[in-house]
Amino acid sequence: MRNQDKKIFNHNSFRIVFLLLTVVFFSANKAYAQFAISEDFRGSGNPNIIIGGPGGSAGTAYLTSGVDDPVNQGWLRLTTSDANQRGYAYINNSFPSTEGVLVDFEYKMWRDVNDNYRGADGLGVYLFDASVPFQIGGLGGSLGYAPNGGNGLAGGYVGVGFDAYGNFSNPTEGRVGGPGEVPNAVVLRGPTTNNASTTNRYLNHVELGTRTGGNDAIRNRNEIDYNTRVDDRPDDGTFYRRVQLEILPLDAVGEYYQIIVRWKKSPTANFTDLISYTTTDAPPPLLKLGFGASTGGGVNYHEIRNLLVTTPGNLRVDKRANKDFLRTVSSGGANQVTYTIEVYNDTDFNALNVDFLDRLTDGDGNLIPEGTSGFNITSITTEGFTSITLPDVSSLSTNEITGTFDLAANSIGKIYVTGRLYSVPQGNVLNNFVEITPLLYDEDVSNNSKQISTPVYAEGLDVVINKTVNSPCLDPVSGNTFTLQVANVGQNTIDYSYSTGWWTTTARRIRVTEVVPPGYTFAQTPAQYTGWTRYVSPNTPSSGYTTYTYSIGDNGEAQGSLTTGEVYEHPITYTISGVNTAYTNSASVVYDQRTITYNWNGTTVSTDIVETSGNQGNNTDTVDITLNPVAPTVSSPIYYCQGETASQLTATETNSSYTLKWYTVPGGFASSTPFTPSTTSSGTYTFYVSQFNGQCEGPLASINVIVIATPTAGEIGNNQSICTDTAPALITSTTDGTGTGSVTYRWESSDDGSTGWTTISGETASTYQPGVLTASKYYRRITIVTSGVACESSASNVVAITTRNCKVITNPMIYQRVKSN
CATH class of the missing domain: 2.60.40.10 (Immunoglobulins)
Structure with missing residues (x-):
């Protein structure tokens, strides 16, 4: 949907679920490291995801939310369908490789132009050493991993190429080993070394689809990419690819590792193994995940969505919805959605009496009423479970489903929940949260829950304001910079225009209001409200306050319209500084009609709100600015004798409402559970802890745990x-x-x-x-x-x-x- 009208929703629906959670348990002699990263790439991004590229004519990766797609319906777009593009993205948080790694994501590879190459080049996904600063490898056929006139990916461990054109397996341009040009293939390459003759060596590949007719004929088939020129991204029924990359230790000493690549070509299909490769290359202790893509003379959009990175070998849950957005009318099934909940038992033991919870909430976390006043669940079906007990839909009184199930070892169970939405939830978003709770100990609880958000369009006219801030944490020196965006999330077009007649003039206006309290320093340049007419009202609404009003649609102001889901192309930005305490900043929008009637006795002015009252609940948006917490109080160093039973680490919050975040490395994943150090080996081990107030995280306090080696007796x-x-x-x-x-x-x-x-x-x-x-x-x-x-x-x-x-x-x-x- 290139160059599609921008779309937006209330900022509650902007808040993408990005789970960065590590739970680490230590026993006497073995450390179990768990984590789960869940990022759908539908929203406006996260500071922990670094997106880049060379820029300029060579392009850069970006999130399409609010640019080429409706907000919260976007993708991570690594390249456009232009020639010689390069883009990358990586998650700038490290995660442990101790127990293995599972990467799960969806991708689209398609184009809206014809080329002479039948698409190119491909998509690379790679794991690399977290201790090495990120540096992309060669692009073109090297897909950002292997060399191409330079070096391979810095610290690369394994690179998987979803190779449309076929050069990732070609031993040219500095790539080491491989069978030659193999289009429509999945290819593995190994670690980056300092030796040009061994770096990123070819490991294995699999050829996909029918292999007759020569390379051009093979490229033209819909395997790695979609090879019919289309104006819009193909839907899941036309082209769907979901990939899993799994790395598993095969022995206790870490001598052998298995690399598995599997995929599915339909949302309802089961995964098919593509590659299973055993390597003696041990992964670095801490890893990061990255993606890269490139085009040449042949082109494709390369896009990613619904990423999950976690530890395998345990009980976990995932969820998908079959709709990108909903309405509240039944015509064409616009208000119907089906959630697919996938429960994986990757262990060698049967999971028995596992509790199940599924909840439907609005943008504020409130449970949505069941039935035609809110959301009506029409069916619940299951497959793959040994046994499962869930309520009958006719007995549901709330949109909270509870039950229990048994799931056999090394199997997948699925729960399908279908229903219809009848009213617009607060925040114009429908959230679905699922959680499983095993009866017995599960080594990884970080991947036992999942939430997805589905935007909702209102019927009629619905103007919405979205307020974001560069940081929700107070910056008293440089200030906090706010951005306001206005959009139509209703089904009817919003006209902002001025017209005159014989006896009347009519202005349909969109007006944004920002009130600045006394003592606050408000800074804004004309370029920061381009496309709007600004009015400043000192001492309004009372002494010391200043009201800023931004308007379009009146006489002498911008004229135009907003279609369904369209964002007004001009945001409003400003900076507030000079504040040393936490505060709340609000802005509001109104769509009204001012009519001036001329008669013999003078003029009559009337102003009426055009938007129906039922759609005005999203006309105000609020952002809370809070203080950064200080570092918590800790005791350090802590001494233990080798082999001594250690106690759980402790820290003291400076505010009882704060929570603590624990880290094994700065920039890693936070645990809400304090670590218990291992004393198996002597040495100094540093742990880190910070305070979190719900929005802002304070600086890290370090705790050194010194394990003294057992003395020799003599x-x-x-x-x-x-x-x-x-x-x-x-x-x-x-x-x-x-x-x-x-x-x-x-x-x-x-x-x-x-x-x-x-x-x-x-x-x-x-x-x-x-x-x-x-x-x-x-x-x-x-x-x-x-x-x-x-x-x-x-x-x-x-x-x-x-x-x-x-x-x-x-x-x-x-x-x-x-x-x-």
Whole structure:
């Protein structure tokens, strides 16, 4: 839908669901790292997604929401259907590779022009080392991953090419290995190295579709891309591709990994495996995800939507809707939608008695009434479950569905919820939230829920204002910059125009109002309200306030119309500064008609709201500006002995309403659950925590956890045999104990050398001089290292000191017999 009218909805529906969540659990010897990234790319973007390209005539990636598509109906467009385009995007948050990675996304590859190449070049998806700054690889046939007259993707681990033209498998332009030009293929390439003869080497490929007729005939078939020139993006019934890339460790020591690529060509189909490749290239500990695409003489739009990145091998849920937007009339099924809920059990165990919850809410999170006053669920069907208990639709009294199910190991269950919408929800958006709660422990809870949002068009005239801000966090120095956009989200066209007659003049106007309180510094240049006429009213509505009114449609003002879903092409921007406290900023819009009637007695002026009252609920939009929290209070460093049982980390919020976000690395994914450090290995481990007030996140406080290596015990010597009631020789230190920190010792004794060891008070030297012994005794030594905490070695060898009776025993009778003789 290139150059389509811009579209917009109330800002509540702008708020894309972008789940950046990591939950990390530590047991005694193994760390389980979980995460889930969910980004639909339908909205206006997220600062954690970096989108770019060379710019200029070579193009750059962008989000089509509000540009080529209705807002919240957009895609991530990596290239346009112009020649020699390049674009990329990557998620600038790292995630762990410990338990594997699953990437799931949809794409469209199509064109609205004819070329002589039958489409090109293709789409690349890649995982790369998070510790390496992003640097795109070669474009053209290298798809942003492999070299092309330069270097491959910095830190690349694996690149998957969805290759329409066929050069990603071609060993030319610096690409290493491959069978040659293979159009309509999925191709794997390996890690980036510093060696031009090994970097991004060819690994494997699969050829798709019928392979007869030569490369041109193969390219012309609808496999990787859609090869019929169309004016608008093909719908899912015409061309649909959903891809999964999975990387799994195959052994406990991380020697072998499996790379799996699968896809489906229909929303209702099952996935088909395309490639399964085993590699000994271990992934970096932390990864990031990126996409790249390019065109040459052949062209395509390359677009992505509905991305999920998470850990495999657990229970998880995903959701899709079969509509990009809804209306509230039944004509043509405009108000009907079907949600497909997919539940995956990737484990080797049956999932039993799993709780299920599905809710339909408006933009403010309120449950939508069930029935013809809100949303009426007409059917619930399921497939793939061993057993499932869900309510009958006739018994539903609310739009909240609860139930339980069993799902066999390594299987997928699907729940289909169909219904009709009869009223416009608050925020002009219908939200559907699903959550599953296993009865038993699930290693990854971050992917157990999913929410999707569907925009709703009102009937009749419906003008809406959307207010956004560059940051919801207060910037008292540079200020916060706001942007206002106005659009028609109704089914009827809105005319903003001025007309004159014999006795009357009529102005249909769109008017935006912004009220600035006393003490606020308001800054705006004429270029920031181009296309509007601005009126400034000091001391309005009361002393110290200033009201700014922006108008189109009156005499001398801009004239025109807004069709269904169209955005007025000129936004209003301004900056507010000089504020040191949190505040709320609101703006409103009204569509009215001012009529001036001339008669013999003078003139009569009347102003009437044209928009019906039922559609005026979205005529005001509010943004809350809050203060950045400070860093939470922490204790650092924290010391542990190697192998000691650690406690969960703690931090203290400065405000009871704040929540804490925990990180293993800055720029990674946040966990709401504090980490429990592992003490299996010695060293210094840094964790990070911040405060979040619902909108703004404060700076990170770091906590250093220092695990002290277990000291060595050394050896003592030697065994002795002594007479009873004498003192043994000094017990020496054959080998001193060692460790990091101040070394001291503890001496222990026992009567039998195996039990009853007791500490000898006051003895801390490396040697020990026992006193007089009346019986055999056994001794051992413990090495103690003190460095923030006292850590002990295992016991040394045991020295045995054996006593014997050394007295001369005489017999008096022998003496008497000798004397008598």
